[in-house]
Amino acid sequence: MATNAADESTARSTLRIGLIRICAVLSLLAGTVYIVWRWGWSMNLAHWWIAVPLVIAETYALIDGLLFAVTIWRMKVRGRAPVPREGATVDVFITTYNEPPELVARTAEAARDIRWPHETWILDDGARPEIRGIAERLGVGYLTRTSDWEGKARHAKAGNLNNALFQTSGEFLLILDADQIPEPEILDRMLGWFEDPEVALVQSPQWFSNVTDADPLGSQAPLFYGPVQQGKDGWNAAFFCGSNAVLRREALMQLGIAGYVEATEKAVRTSLVVSRRVLARAERGLRDDDHAATRQAVTTLRRAADEALSRLDSGEPVQVVSWDFQRAVDAASRSRVADDLDAIRADLAELASLTPQIEGDTQGVTFDDDALEQLAERDWSPLSAIERVAALLRAVDVDRSGEALPIMPVSSVSVTEDMETCMMLHSRGWKSVYHHEVLAKGLAPEDLGTMITQRLRWAQGTMQVLLKRNPLTLKGLRPGQRLSYFATMWSYLSGFAAVVFLAAPILYLLTGATPVSAWGGTFLVLFVPYFVLNQLLFAVVGYGVKTWRGQQYTLALFPVWIKALVTAAANVWFGRPLSFAVTRKSAATERPRFPARLIWPQLAFMTGLVLAAVTGILTLSFPGAVQIGIAGPVNPTGVVVNVLWAVYDLVVLSVIIRAAFYRAPETATLERVDSKEA
Known part of the structure; x- marks a missing residue:
């Protein structure tokens, strides 16, 4: 029976991958035909200032679709890990800076009770006496920075991990954030993958217990912690995500x-x-x-x-x-x-x-x-x-006198030390594994401000890595790995394209600026199949997974993506520091305050989209009587297309309004430092 079930699962997986590939090819073919037509026959150069940005944005979206297709082309759906060898030694690292002591204690207690023999260590970057007391009470190890770090660059979480690496000795390291409560069997389920001596990293999903099914903040990221990571795994490019991961010490030290x-x-x-x-x-x-x-x-x-x-x-x-x-x-x-x-x-x-x-x-x-x-x-x-x-x-400072440690196994080039470290491991020939099983449960951001701070940090770090260590040119990476890393980096460039996609229907319906010279049947015949096939691809890839929220935030957080690129470039090229304030997560009992200052660009565009949609509807309803901004004869198809476009943009952006009022239902007040000055 078990063999039959395994065979059926393999058959379903093969069928699904086949459907994904068919949809990907058809979507890309339809998109290529559409974009070629857009560049060659449909740009209205009389309004070049919007026509050219729009076709560039559409081309960006097609390339983004190509990179997504490459990522999921070789999805690897793994089963259970092999049985791990007896005697493998493990250090469990719990990283903390200023999280509430009771939260750290809960995580440390769960980590202590992991079934596999191990040593548990609280890595307290805040050097707090109460955290030391918790470690002593629970019987776990306690580590803080040594005196070597005084007056030296601290490198945030990367520095905390590097400091601990030189004070411990386990063959493997399970890394947990202070809010990630591990299951007792986490090591039993993950260590077996290291029977392959070339595996340096095993990553499991990050899952959050304080998120509702609606998840208006998009914290669960089921598309990433699922098809995307499985797709990257197929190219031996599964990412290290900073927590809920086991690493081989030897690989880090060699790096x-x-x-x-x-x-x-x-x-x-x-x-x-x-x-x-x-x-x-x-x-x-x-x-x-x-x-x-x-x-x-x-x-x-x-x-x-x-x-x-x-x-x-x-x-x-x-x-x-x-x-x-x-x-x-x-x-x-x-x-x-x-x-x-x-x-x-x-x-x-x-x-x-x-x-x-x-x-x-x-x-x-x-x-x-x-x-x-x-x-x-x-x-x-x-x-x-x-x-x-x-x-x-x-x-030549061979001893790196400006650093606390001459050797830094965990990268501190960017504020996303996990991605850069993993990419360098891959460039050295090491393998990674994505283990698709929830084995630790954490706490997600509880309000929009905290979520934006977190996403900004991720995007800034990713852009830092792109500008400092472009995966397309980094030695040692294989073609699939290069594209897998670059796909993630490319996705954070979407902010500029989003501005164009939001502005185009507003400009057409309110000012008559026409970026497309042909809104008739040819446009519909070429665009509609491309759009439908693209959505079908997402539906097949994310079958059984809620992917819509992720698509919404790709567009809705456009100010964050733009800010991340600008500040990361200023940091890399001009040495300007990356800094933003630590955000306190509010308890669910507090009355939410609408954070208009955080989302004013989205609110401005939503206002413009509403006016544009109303204008378009009135223009169609009262021909000749209402024709605000549209010069010359009205093209009914063009008006309909742009009204639908404006409505679609409003639906996508609406998530930001829900997120602005959202608070997690559980009282789980948490202060987390997602980033410090870099």
């Missing part, structure tokens, strides 16, 4: 060591390249009356820099190469510095402002490019050039 070595090699290589340029310029500037020994020293060091770079290219250890070159520089400096001490002092005094500044990057140490360029292009006296090269080599 940290590899990152440290790469960063050190990059810094040494950069200093060698600049040193070679400095020495070459000094060599060309030697005068005939310069000492022969000085000429020989500069030439020898320039050749030594060439040789050192060649040795790095051939794979020799960076420590050996840099040490040999440093010794050569020191020898030349000691033997010749007395001959031109005054010239050296003059050069150093004159160019003190050009001293290369070392920037503490979370992935290593880099040089300020402008300062290095000035150093390389400056005409140095021969002996000053030698001294400057020596300073460059000494400036």
Whole structure:
């Protein structure tokens, strides 16, 4: 009987994947035909300022659909995990900053009672005495930052995890947020996947107990914690989502060591390249009356820099190469510095402002490019050039003195440390698994303000990763993994397209701005099949899953997505910090206050859409009498299409109104720090 049931399940899964692929292909074909027609035959260039943005937004949506189709093309529906080997050691990490002590205690108690033998640790980034007392009372471990972190960058949750990694020793790590209450069997169900020695991560869904079936805040994300993660799993690209996940310590430590070595090699290589340029310029500037020994020293060091770079290219250890070159520089400096001490002092005094500044990057140490360029292009006296090269080599901070730990296994490049860490693990050849079983239950945001703060953090971190480590160019990723990561990043660019999709029907019905030159039968024949097939694809992919809420928030949170992209770009390109206030979750007994200041862009568009829809209906009902904004003959098809478009946009945006008044029904007041200044 069990075999028959398994066979039936496999057959249903195969049939479903087949239907998904058929719908995906048909949707993309219909979309491609429509977009080609839009670009080639239907743009009204008389109103190019809306016509061009609209067709670009539609093209963006088609590419988004293509990436979604790629993601779910190889959906992997896993069964039970293999039986885990006996004796596997596990550390359970509960990360907390300022969550209520009673919440931390409840999670710690449940974690302590997990059946598989393990050690439970509360990682208290707030160093609170009451949390230490809870740990002692429950008999679990307690860890806070060591003194090494004083005065250093803390890197939020990533720093908290890295600090704990170097104070514990379990082979595997179960990571839980302070509100995620684990089931006793969580490790029994997940550890078996690590029987494959190449698996570094097993992720299970995040599920929330304080969310109603209506879920107006869209917290459960059943499409992501289901078809999307299963689709990514098919490409070996299942994401680490920060909690309810088990990781292999060996994989994390290898990642940290590899990152440290790469960063050190990059810094040494950069200093060698600049040193070679400095020495070459000094060599060309030697005068005939310069000492022969000085000429020989500069030439020898320039050749030594060439040789050192060649040795790095051939794979020799960076420590050996840099040490040999440093010794050569020191020898030349000691033997010749007395001959031109005054010239050296003059050069150093004159160019003190050009001293290369070392920037503490979370992935290593880099040089300020402008300062290095000035150093390389400056005409140095021969002996000053030698001294400057020596300073460059000494400036390579091998010990990462600006960081509490020289090795950071969990990435701190972005405020979404989970995605970047997972992507780097995949680039190193490690595997991930998505285990589709709810094994921990947490608390979702209880009001719109908290939800927006949380989504902004996610989007900002994702954009940081895109701008710093583009998966399309990151070495080591396979094509399917590249597209899986890029699909998630691409989806956060939807804010600009959403503005166009909201503005277009308003502009047409109120001002007569016509982005499409053909609203007749050709438009309907090409657009309607594309739209219907696209919705059918979502219905098949999300069969049995409520996906509509996710589609609504893709459009309704457009100000959040735009802000995330702008602030992330400012952070990456100009060094501006990412910061926003911690949001307190209110108890359900408090009377909700309408947060108009948080959603004024959506309210403005909804007002415009209502006016536009009413105008369009009146125009159709009283031909010639009401024709506000529409110049020339009225195109009934165009008016109908845009009225329906406006109504659809209003239905989508209506979720933001429900969310504005929403409070979770259970009294589960919680303060959570989703993000601190980065």
